[in-house]
Amino acid sequence: MPPKFRREQAEIAKTKFQILVAAILERSVAKEFAIARKEWKVSGVYFVDDTDSEDGRGQAEYETCTCTHYPIKEVITITNKLTRDKLIVGNCCILKITEDEKEKKKHQALLNAIKKHSFSKLLIETAYFQDHFISHSEYSFLTQKKKPAWVKPKVVELKARILKLYIAKYQKNAMKCV
Numbered sequence: 140m141p142p143k144f145r146r147e148q149a150e151i152a153k154t155k156f157q158i159l160v161a162a163i164l165e166r167s168v169a170k171e172f173a174i175a176r177k178e179w180k181v182s183g184v185y186f187v188d189d190t191d192s193e194d195g196r197g198q199a200e201y202e203t204c205t206c207t208h209y210p211i212k213e214v215i216t217i218t219n220k221l222t223r224d225k226l227i228v229g230n231c232c233i234l235k236i237t238e239d240e241k242e243k244k245k246h247q248a249l250l251n252a253i254k255k256h257s258f259s260k261l262l263i264e265t266a267y268f269q270d271h272f273i274s275h276s277e278y279s280f281l282t283q284k285k286k287p288a289w290v291k292p293k294v295v296e297l298k299a300r301i302l303k304l305y306i307a308k309y310q311k312n313a314m315k316c317v
């Protein structure tokens with residue numbers, strides 16, 4: 140890649156990041172991005188339904204990231220814990236704001252579960268310890284190593300329930316931010 144082109148690309152990347160930083164600082168108490176970013180937490184996640192737009196008739200309403208990137212299909216709303224301000228970001232910019240590796244991993248696991256209907260241990264733990272979506276006996280049921288055949292329908296039912304609760308939680312949170 141010629142140096143000039145590389146520089147131009149870096150300029151574009153820098154500009155978008157600067158727009159994001161400026162928007163964050165404008166709505167934060169701290170005056171420095173490294174500190175200000177810690178004031179923000181994920182308050183909602185939803186996916187733009189673009190299933191009708193495949194045939195060219197429907198028009199999906201994609202969102203625009205705070206950094207000006209368009210379109211974003213995986214919409215993440217973030218809230219400032221101190222100012223209560225809200226912003227919309229995509230799944231790329233969220234990584235520039237969230238610093239906590241554990242939070243990032245958890246966020247990703249929840250998104251994957253919703254998208255692929257798959258379940259990780261982390262998701263089950265979050266559903267029990269943090270969100271209290273399942274009881275202790277249901278939690279032990281889901282995490283037991285060798286499951287006898289008769290428990291399988293119960294596991295399927297439990298997983299469907301957890302998924303439904305997460306989708307409802309995220310949609311509710313997302314609605315609040317509009």
Ligand SMILES: [Zn+2]
Binds near residue numbers: 232
């Ligand atoms: Zn962005």
